Amino acid sequence: MSRRDFIVQLEGRRLTTAQIHYYRPDAPSLLQLFVWQEYDLAPDFPVLFEFLEHWRREIEAALHSVCISHEGMIRPTKWRAVDGVIDIR
Template identity: 45%
Template sequence: MQASPEFRKQLAGYGLTTAEILYRMPDHPALLQSYIWQDYDLFPDFPQLKGFLDFWTRTLDGPLFRVTVGHCRLIKPAELKALGGEFRLH
């Protein structure tokens, strides 16, 4: 059994990134529409998100208004504590 590509990304330092993208409606520029984007990405450069936003500005008609980003590493280093002694019971 092999690990999933998402799990491999997490081991490589990727974390779950969620972005709320507010953009103006092409036909009604006074109105804002919300779009939620989520993928595994690297903090703080966010290459996946930047690639998606570049695609958006090149291809789609709705101009971006604001992008709010949340990021969390799902796999974190283990916390180790030194023990001062060892106790054995029977």
């Protein structure tokens, strides 16, 4: 994890993933997917909505839907026991 990532988490931002489904004008019958990730503040998601506004203004693709996933809190990495022995020689 980079220093910036840790600092923004301490400020209350959490990793947010958005699946953006869209149509391109040259292929209107083909639904396409773009995955976006950034640290953002729930429940308002100002960074995501700024990106979506940029998309509406600058990208020639019609938005179909946006699915948002958000990690809630900082916590230690999860460890799990592995049953077995790895022999390194």
